[in-house]
Amino acid sequence: MPEPAKIRDPLDMPEQRRVIDRTIDEFMHLPGAAMVVLNNLQGRIGYITKPMQAYIAERMNVPLSKIHGVVSFYSFFTTEPRGKHVVKFCIGTACYVGGAEQLIDKTKQVLGINPGQTTPDGMITVEVCRCVGACSQAPVIVVDDLNHGKMQATRINNVINQILQSEAVSAA
């Protein structure tokens, strides 16, 4: 199985660190500042590493457990950069019962990564998500915000190949 991509911490990159500091300075005095700062950093940097969480907690003088709690509760936040394409597996009840686990297993075989990880080339991130409101189509996967319903493990290869082919075409 390939190693997941190595992550360089934004705190170690001067430009990114300036973005982090500016974001904290900009929002730290607002009500609900922790959520606002984290939300903005997820958008501006793209992910919030554990060292970033500790830094934000210290600079904002809030408990690290609070920052960590927010980041781990909302699936919108990630601690690693997402890949160029995101494949999400709905694990709401209907999809879970409908075979989401088998779809995830098949994807692990094809891509060599677990949910929450990104392929070493930075191309595809695999995630799980809650019900996306398309239960009649269960099991559902979401590829770059587009639902694919009634998914079967035998179609996972096709879905991945389509993503890779679209990249090959746009690179040509």
Ligand code: FES
């Ligand atoms: S449980 Fe998957 S769409 Fe509702």
